[in-house]
Amino acid sequence: MKKQIAILGSTGSIGTQALEVIAEHPDLYEVYVLTANNQVDLLAEQARKFHPEAVVIANKDKYARLKEALSDLPIKVYAGEDALCQVVESGPIDIVLTAMVGYAGLRPTINAIKAGKAIALANKETLVVAGELINALAAEYHTPILPVDSEHSAIFQCLEPGNPVSKVILTASGGPFRTFTREQLQTVTKEQALKHPNWSMGAKITIDSASMMNKGFEVIEARWLFGMRPEQIEVVVHPQSVIHSMVEFADGAVKAQLGVPDMRLPIQYAFSYPVRESLSGERLDFVKCHTLTFEAPDTERFRNLALAYEALHQGGNMPCIINAANEVVVASFLRDRISFLGMSDVIEQAMSKVPFIKEPTYADYVATDAETRRIAAELVINAPSFSKSK
Secondary structure, eight states, rough: OOOOEEEETTTTHHHHHHHHHHHTTTEEEEEEEEEEEEOHHHHHHHHHHHHSEEEEEGGGGGGHHHHHHHTSSOOOEEEEEHHHHHHTTOTOOEEEEEEEGGGGHHHHHHHHHTHHHHHOOOOHHHHHHHHHHHHHHHHHHTTTTEOSHHHHHHHHOOOOOOOOOEEEEEOOOOTTTTTTOHHHHHHOHHHHHHOOSSSOOOOOHHHHHTTHHHHHHHHHHHHHHTTOOGEEEEEOOOTTEEEEEEEEEEEOOOOEEEOOOOOOOOHHHHHHTTTTOOOSSOOTTTTTOOOOBBBBTTTTTSSHHHHHHHHHHOOTTTHHHHHHHHHHHHHHHHHSOOOOHHHHHHHHHHHHHSSSOOOOOOHHHHHHHHHHHHHHHHHHTTOOOOHHHH
């Protein structure tokens, strides 16, 4: 039988590529639910092509427009956060791909886990914010969590059951500003930050990549996915993005997963695990792969990576704080309201101002997220903007 798949965030980069995978294997996969935040036209277009059982638009103001666009089709149309959280519990669903951006992915992921759905996890913020809670729920409800991030999928593919791992090595491209001096970073623009050298991603994750917060989040995510201590998670800058990540075993052997930068591969592997299915597209050509280089990340120029490690060491609600503050500063940077380096300043200040909770509950995470956003927004007002820093 075909696997029934719910895609949370179907209009984003991961969601659209997931639909490409499904279109390539119509005998294996079928879309059951599609959701989006605001992009009504694209969501309606996807629904017409894939004929899901239901669609959800998170923004209730867009409901009437979506309903009208699909009025001639027998597709259930819902709107709002509650509908989004409820639809993932639908009985026929086998896999929920969490491709939403940011904190918004937490609640529907929790509902999907409690409903016993396999989670194809592309929303790293879910584990960053509440990794301990998510792991406990996944164990309680016997729900598999399959990584979709290219780095974590690479590690997942390299693991050998029964063979202990001494450390995992996350590769980072270094983003568009890898060679920039701190002085140059003071005046970089959002247009520059949005030009990633290797990957095509959404705006938020592209900015996170440029600031290396994305890699910091991946460090926190790796801790929960693979049961690693912070000191067992290493980051190495690899500009070519050919090696997607590595695993070092107890005997010193290192195993790497290589490939062209194509997110369809980790998406499909999460859908098909443990089987590998065929996939169209470019293949890695070692004759053209002349150079693979590696360097240590510079945490003085890219402080977000150091802040993420600090949050991981502190534990509790600190990763939730760093995530919420980051979402605020990235949105501000994209509106030219804060400078590139100013983002790290605000995040660090928020980490010291929001009350620390050692053993947070779900309610504590919700409260921490709201309080952090309020404080970070106030800090942004007084932070240097790009226009001031030019």
